[in-house]
Amino acid sequence: xxxxxxxxxxxxxxxxxxxxxxxxxxxxxxxxxxxxxxxxxxxxxxxxxxxxxxxxxxxxxxxxxxxxxxxxxxxxxxxxxxxxxxxxxxxxxxxxxxxxxxxxxxxxxxxxxxxxxxxxxxxxxxxxxxxxxxxxxxxxxxxxxxxxxxxxxxxxxxxxxxxxxxxxxxxxxxxxxxxxxxxxxxxxxxxxxxxxxxxxxxxxxxxxxxxxxxxxxxxxxxxxxxxxxxxxxxxxxxxxxxxxxxxxxxxxxxxxxxxxxxxxxxxxxxxxxxxxxxxxxxxxxxxxxx
Amino acid sequence: xxxxxxxxxxxxxxxxxxxxxxxxxxxxxxxxxxxxxxxxxxxxxxxxxxxxxxxxxxxxxxxxxxxxxxxxxxxxxxxxxxxxxxxxxxxxxxxxxxxxxxxxxxxxxxxxxxxxxxxxxxxxxxxxxxxxxxxxxxxxxxxxxxxxxxxxxxxxxxxxxxxxxxxxxxxxxxxxxxxxxxxxxxxxxxxxxxxxxxxxxxxxxxxxxxxxxxxxxxxxxxxxxxxxxxxxxxxxxxxxxxxxxxxxxxxxxxxxxxxxxxxxxxxxxxxxxxxxxxxxxxxxxxxxxxxxxxxxxxxxxxxxxxxxxxxxxxxxxxxxxxxxxxxxxxxxxxxxxxxxxxxxxxxxxxxxxxxxxxxxxxxxxxxxxxxxxxxxxxxxx
Ligand SMILES: Cc1ncc(C[n+]2csc(CCOP(=O)(O)OP(=O)(O)O)c2C)c(N)n1
Ligand code: SF4
Numbered sequence: 186x187x188x189x190x191x192x193x194x195x196x197x198x199x200x201x202x203x204x205x206x207x208x209x210x211x212x213x214x215x216x217x218x219x220x221x222x223x224x225x226x227x228x229x230x231x232x233x234x235x236x237x238x239x240x241x242x243x244x245x246x247x248x249x250x251x252x253x254x255x256x257x258x259x260x261x262x263x264x265x266x267x268x269x270x271x272x273x274x275x276x277x278x279x280x281x282x283x284x285x286x287x288x289x290x291x292x293x294x295x296x297x298x299x300x301x302x303x304x305x306x307x308x309x310x311x312x313x314x315x316x317x318x319x320x321x322x323x324x325x326x327x328x329x330x331x332x333x334x335x336x337x338x339x340x341x342x343x344x345x346x347x348x349x350x351x352x353x354x355x356x357x358x359x360x361x362x363x364x365x366x367x368x369x370x371x372x373x374x375x376x377x378x379x380x381x382x383x384x385x386x387x388x389x390x391x392x393x394x395x396x397x398x399x400x401x402x403x404x405x406x407x408x409x410x411x412x413x414x415x416x417x418x419x420x421x422x423x424x425x426x427x428x429x430x431x432x433x434x435x436x437x438x439x440x441x442x443x444x445x446x447x448x449x450x451x452x453x454x455x456x457x458x459x460x461x462x463x464x465x466x467x468x469x470x471x472x473x474x475x
Numbered sequence: 476x477x478x479x480x481x482x483x484x485x486x487x488x489x490x491x492x493x494x495x496x497x498x499x500x501x502x503x504x505x506x507x508x509x510x511x512x513x514x515x516x517x518x519x520x521x522x523x524x525x526x527x528x529x530x531x532x533x534x535x536x537x538x539x540x541x542x543x544x545x546x547x548x549x550x551x552x553x554x555x556x557x558x559x560x561x562x563x564x565x566x567x568x569x570x571x572x573x574x575x576x577x578x579x580x581x582x583x584x585x586x587x588x589x590x591x592x593x594x595x596x597x598x599x600x601x602x603x604x605x606x607x608x609x610x611x612x613x614x615x616x617x618x619x620x621x622x623x624x625x626x627x628x629x630x631x632x633x634x635x636x637x638x639x640x641x642x643x644x645x646x647x648x649x650x651x652x653x654x655x656x657x658x659x660x661x662x663x664x665x666x667x668x669x670x671x672x673x674x675x676x677x678x679x680x681x682x683x684x685x686x687x688x689x690x691x692x693x694x695x696x697x698x699x700x701x702x703x704x705x706x707x708x709x710x711x712x713x714x715x716x717x718x719x720x721x722x723x724x725x726x727x728x729x730x731x732x733x734x735x736x737x738x739x740x741x742x743x744x745x746x747x748x749x750x751x752x753x754x755x756x757x758x759x760x761x762x763x764x765x766x767x768x769x770x771x772x773x774x775x776x777x778x779x780x781x782x783x784x785x786x787x788x789x790x791x792x793x794x795x796x797x798x799x800x801x802x803x804x805x806x807x808x809x810x811x812x813x814x815x816x817x818x819x820x821x822x823x824x825x826x827x828x829x830x831x832x833x834x835x836x837x838x839x840x841x842x843x844x845x846x847x848x849x850x851x852x853x854x855x856x
Contacts, residue, residue: 198705235698237545248705248716253698255548256707257541258571264538268545268553269698271529272503276549276699294541297534450529457524 196221196231198251206245210404212363212389213243216310219366220279221250223373234277237266239291241283242316242391260290263298266305274304274447277377284311284325288344292324299353302382303446308373309346309384312391320394331398350384351439357383358439363390364411365435375437381445388415388433482661488626488653489514489556492582492646493522495630496554500669501580502528503553505542507535507561510594511650512584515556536561540568540581547572547579548706550697552634556582559601560591563608569643570609571708573731576685576693578637578672580630582646584653585761587839596839597650599761602816605645606790612728614735616640616742617790619647621764623657629787635670636742640734641692647789649812651762651841675702685713685727691734735791744787745796749775753782755851756804758797758821760786763810763842770847781851792820801828806854810834810842830854 193199207213224234231252238247240259247254253276257265266280287295287309298305314332315321322332324344331338350358357379361369369387376383390396390407401407414432416424421434486494492515496504504519506512516532523530529546533539539555546553557565562583572579585601587593601608605617616636620629626648633644675682675694684704685693696702709717710724718724735742749771750756759767764785774781784800786793797820801807806829809818818833825831834850836842 231703232699232701248707251703253703254705255545255698256705256709257544258567258708261537261541261568264533264541265545265548267531267533267538268503268505268542268547269549270545271531271542272546272549272551272553273697273699293534294538297538446531450524454524454527458527461525 208393210392215363219370222370236279237262238281239286241286243283243310246281263294278305280307282309285315285323288324296353299350299355301446306376307384309386312389314395316391346386355384356381356441356443359437360386360435362388362411364408481663485658487656488623491623491626492630493518495627499631499634501552501554503546503551505531505533505539506555509558509561512556512558536564540565543579544577547577554580558584558586559588566609572643573613575706576641579643580633584648593839599812616644619760619789624659638670638672649761684715743793745793746785748783750782754780754805756782756800757808758784766844769844794824797824801825806830808832
């Protein structure tokens with residue numbers, strides 16, 4: 186059997202929930218493939234992985250994979266994931282969101298998850314548009330681009346998702362694309378490996394809405410645009426503002442160490458337990474009894 | 476806490492809610508501060524770590540309930556507490572917990588509204604929001620304490636119902652109930668029931684996550700236990716996957732309703748006072764039930780045949796108990812700190828059997844025994 190077939194049999198709920206809902210040429214499948222290869226390579230067991238997703242085309246990913254999966258409410262995936270991780274810190278919690286999901290309705294949760302530095306791996310699939318609802322502009326739609334909710338063109342500037350995560354305090358931030366599939370799976374591995382809140386922004390194509398509205402051609406042509414616009418971070422540092430125009434960096438943008446929420450909370454627990462046992466021996470009992 | 480000897484304690488309502496939750500086995504709390512519910516959160520922050528539980532202050536109430544649902548799916552009994560504005564924010568995730576059948580407890584210490592309203596005044600304006608606040612047509616369990624002891628027992632029971640029926644349970648407290656300090660005697664530990672969700676007994680390969688085996692409530696496994704399954708807010712088939720098939724959608728919706736309606740007698744919880752020969756019956760809940768009991772006692776001293784039916788379960792509405800009272804008495808008086816949210820239910824159930832008199836107050840002050848008594852006298856004439 187081919188390796189890829191083995192992976193499909195091992196990780197996809199092939200007997201349960203296919204065909205999938207994604208359009209031909211959509212980048213979501215490439216991300217799913219990279220994610221599975223990363224998980225397989227790192228040899229996580231399927232039982233220890235929880236895949237949490239938001240609402241959107243990308244959010245449907247949780248249906249297809251044979252892990253513990255949770256399809257949440259729109260924009261709130263990180264909050265559900267936070268509860269899971271705190272309740273069972275041994276689980277490997279991965280969160281998949283769309284750009285609209287994570288940055289529009291979920292923007293507040295996104296910056297706070299990054300700041301809190303709770304040990305989650307967040308993947309934001311950035312197709313520059315609201316896919317599932319039919320191509321409205323998102324906080325990641327670049328200025329001047331077309332969407333179904335722009336009269337002529339988008340008059341709002343876009344968030345730089347990865348930079349926002351760095352500023353909010355994420356200890357690991359990277360950016361990849363659907364075109365650079367091999368790099369993508371390596372970046373996912375790094376993100377999964379990292380202790381702390383790790384964020385991976387993945388530039389993908391939505392040929393159905395973003396591509397069509399903005400005359401970017403077929404899925405293949407959109408991926409060629411990714412190839413031509415992505416600059417490895419090492420090279421990016423040396424580019425002038427003019428040279429950076431219309432381009433974006435890929436690779437690891439931030440990798441640092443900082444105290445994580447879970448580890449800090451463990452310390453609080455240990456100290457609270459010590460105090461409680463001291464009080465108990467002093468009073469002979471505890472609580473506000475009369 | 477020593478679970479074997481009765482204990483006398485001096486607690487505030489909110490403190491009793493915390494103690495009730497901890498006694499029920501709650502080990503996860505996520506919340507966002509709001510008056511008059513904040514003490515619950517502050518006490519949880521203090522108590523959870525030593526109990527090996529988890530506490531987190533989230534960025535808002537939407538996040539709080541999200542985290543609670545996540546923790547519950549990971550197998551830990553979880554709760555949050557808020558007041559009106561925060562409760563409104565939680566509504567979408569509350570619906571999620573209903574559809575995905577995730578046990579959890581949400582406390583709403585009601586304050587005057589709408590909007591930021593009257594932060595430090597008692598009110599009962601969120602009764603129908605608790606019933607119908609989230610979208611879609613679904614059953615819900617809503618409980619309301621009126622004393623500090625109730626706060627303790629209602630919270631315990633809320634966890635029990637939520638585990639037993641795999642559903643969110645809402646506790647509607649109010650500012651007075653939550654902030655009143657009282658001496659109370661706790662029941663002995665062995666007198667308190669403690670219910671846990673049903674776990675699957677079949678091996679993972681045979682596990683069909685939303686199959687019920689005739690119980691109406693499916694067994695629930697926790698993330699990480701080896702039963703990998705899909706949880707979603709979409710209507711799903713017995714395997715947990717989204718479906719549009721009318722027969723599957725119908726079966727799912729019907730089961731969701733029936734798991735509550737078929738267990739109505741278990742969930743209906745009321746306390747009767749002087750009902751044996753009562754001609755005038757007050758139906759009240761929350762802090763108003765305290766005033767009502769006082770008024771009933773005064774009325775009895777004056778020779779009036781008054782009684783009180785105190786509601787601890789608000790939804791599913793305790794129809795049977797109210798019907799019984801309506802058949803036996805001449806008038807039902809429903810005092811509430813709102814424009815008449817439970818009196819609607821009373822009228823619906825009464826169906827013209829006896830007079831239904833309402834007493835509504837929404838100025839941020841309590842309904843006093845005197846006001847209730849006055850209304851009873853007027854009704855007599
Ligand atoms: C509270 C709420 N508001 C709006 C929606 C409708 N909605 C569903 S998906 C979506 C946008 C999805 O866009 P994105 O997150 O970028 O994901 P994509 O579909 O592009 O993968 C919206 C607005 C919803 N489900 N819930
Ligand atoms: S609409 Fe766009 S994002 Fe959604 S499945 Fe189709 S191509 Fe993918």
